[in-house]
Amino acid sequence: MKKLLSLLLALVLVFALAACAKEEAPVATPSATPVETAEVPSEEPAAEPVTLTVFAAASMTETLTEIAELYKTAAPNVTLVYTFDSSGTLLTQIQEGAEADVFISAAQKQINTLDDAGALLAGSRFDLVENKVALVVPEGNPADIRGFNEVVNASLIALGNSDVPVGAYSEEIFTNMGIWDEIQDKITFGTNVKEVTSQVAAAAVDCGVVYATDAYSAGLEIVADAPEGSLKTPVLYPAAVLGASANPDAAQAYLDFLTTPEAAAVFQSVGFVLAK
Numbered sequence: 001m002k003k004l005l006s007l008l009l010a011l012v013l014v015f016a017l018a019a020c021a022k023e024e025a026p027v028a029t030p031s032a033t034p035v036e037t038a039e040v041p042s043e044e045p046a047a048e049p050v051t052l053t054v055f056a057a058a059s060m061t062e063t064l065t066e067i068a069e070l071y072k073t074a075a076p077n078v079t080l081v082y083t084f085d086s087s088g089t090l091l092t093q094i095q096e097g098a099e100a101d102v103f104i105s106a107a108q109k110q111i112n113t114l115d116d117a118g119a120l121l122a123g124s125r126f127d128l129v130e131n132k133v134a135l136v137v138p139e140g141n142p143a144d145i146r147g148f149n150e151v152v153n154a155s156l157i158a159l160g161n162s163d164v165p166v167g168a169y170s171e172e173i174f175t176n177m178g179i180w181d182e183i184q185d186k187i188t189f190g191t192n193v194k195e196v197t198s199q200v201a202a203a204a205v206d207c208g209v210v211y212a213t214d215a216y217s218a219g220l221e222i223v224a225d226a227p228e229g230s231l232k233t234p235v236l237y238p239a240a241v242l243g244a245s246a247n248p249d250a251a252q253a254y255l256d257f258l259t260t261p262e263a264a265a266v267f268q269s270v271g272f273v274l275a276k
Contacts, residue, residue, distance in 0.1 A: 047077040048077065049079070050077055050250045051079045051081060052078055052079070052080055052081065052101045052254055053081045053083065053102070054080055054081065054083070054101065054102040055085075055094065055100045055102065055104070056084055056090075056104040057084070057086070057087050057090075057104060057193075058084045058085055058086060058192040058193050058194045059106055059166070059194075059210075060084065060106075060237070061194070061217075062213075062217045062270065063213070063267055063270055064084075065082070067257075067258065067262075067263050067266050068080045070266070071257055074257055075250075075254070075257070078250060083100070084194075085192055086106075086160070086163065086165070086192035086193070087105040087106045087107055087109075087110040087164070088110060088163030089163075089191070090105070090110070091105075091110040091113060091114065094119070095113075099244070099246075100245070101245040101246070101247055101250075101251040102242065102251050102255060103120075103240055103242055104128060104237060104238070105165070106131070106165040106237055107165035107168065107169075107236075107237075108236065109165070109168070111238045111239075120240045121240065121241035121245065122243075124248075124251075124255065125239070125240035126238065126255075127236045127237065127238050128236075128238065128259070128275055129237050129272040129275055130236050131211045131212060131213055131235045131237065131271070131273075132211065132225055132235065133169045133209060133211060133226040134209070134211065134224065134226070135147070135151070135207055135209055135223050135224045136197075136200050136207065136209075136215045136220040137200065137206070137207045137221055138200055138201070138202075138203035138205075138206075138220075139203070139221070141221065142203070142206070143206035145207045146223050146224070147227075148177060148227055149179070149227075151179070151207060154186055155186065156186055156204070156206055157188070157205060158187075158188050158189075158195075158199040158204075158207070158208030159171075159188075159196060159208065160189065160191075160196055164191065164193065166193045166210060167190075169226070170209040172230070172231060173209070173230040176231075176232075177227065177230055188204075188205060193210050193211060193214050196209070196210050197215070197220065198218075201220060212225070212271045213272055216270045216271050236275055237272075239258070241255065259274075
C-alpha cells in the first residue's frame with residue numbers, strides 16, 4: 001500500500017511540473033530599439049569664386065581700396081580688381097573692348113555715353129556719392145593764393161585735361177567767373193586728378209583745382225571751394241553694372257554693398273557726401 005501511494009505522489013509531481021512548464025511564458029529576447037540620431041545639417045557649399053573688374057574714377061582710389069578690405073568679409077569668394085584713372089580714359093578703354101564689370105565715373109557725361117549706347121545693365125545705374133571742387137595750394141602757400149579769383153596772380157596752375165571730369169569742372173568754374181581765357185598761358189594739365197594733386201603736393205605749381213576728397217587724402221590745404229553758382233550741376237559720381245559683365249549678379253551685389261552703412265562711413269570719412 002505504501003508503494004502505491006508513493007507511485008501516485010510521484011505521478012502527481014510529474015504532471016504538476018509539466019503543467020508549470022507549459023504555462024511559463026517563453027523569454028523573448030528583446031530586439032534592439034533603433035536609436036534616433038540627430039540630423040547634423042550639412043555645411044552649405046562654398047560660393048563659387050568670382051573676380052570682378054571695377055573701373056573707377058581716380059579720385060575714388062583710397063576709398064574703394066579701403067572698402068575692398070571690408071568686402072572680403074561680406075563676400076569672401078569675390079576678388080576685386082580695380083582700374084583707377086580719369087573717367088574719360090576709362091570710357092575710352094571700355095569702348096575699345098576692355099573687359100569690366102562695374103563703372104564708377106566722376107561725372108555724368110562718361111556714363112551717359114555708355115547708357116545711350118545701351119552698354120549698361122538695365123536698372124543698375126544710380127548716383128553713388130557727391131563731391132566738391134576745391135582750390136588747393138602747396139604747403140605754406142608760397143604764392144599766397146586765397147581764392148579762385150586770385151589764380152590770375154599765379155605763375156602756374158595745375159588743372160585736369162578737358163576729358164577729365166575735374167578738368168571739365170575747372171573750366172566751367174573759370175569760364176563762369178570770366179577768367180578762363182586770361183589764365184590759359186598759366187595752365188599745366190594733368191591726365192587725371194591724381195596728377196594734378198601730385199603737382200601741387202610737390203610745389204611744382206602755385207595752385208591747382210582738385211576734388212575736396214583728393215585734397216584730404218593728399219593732406220593738401222584747401223583755400224577755397226568752388227564759388228557759389230560757378231558750377232551748374234552737382235559733382236555726382238554715377239555707378240552702373242556694364243551690360244557685358246560676365247558676373248552681373250555679383251557686380252550688382254558689390255554696388256549694393258557700396259550703399260551700406262559700412263561703406264558710407266568710409267566715403268564720408270574723406271569728405272564724400274552720399275547722393276540723395
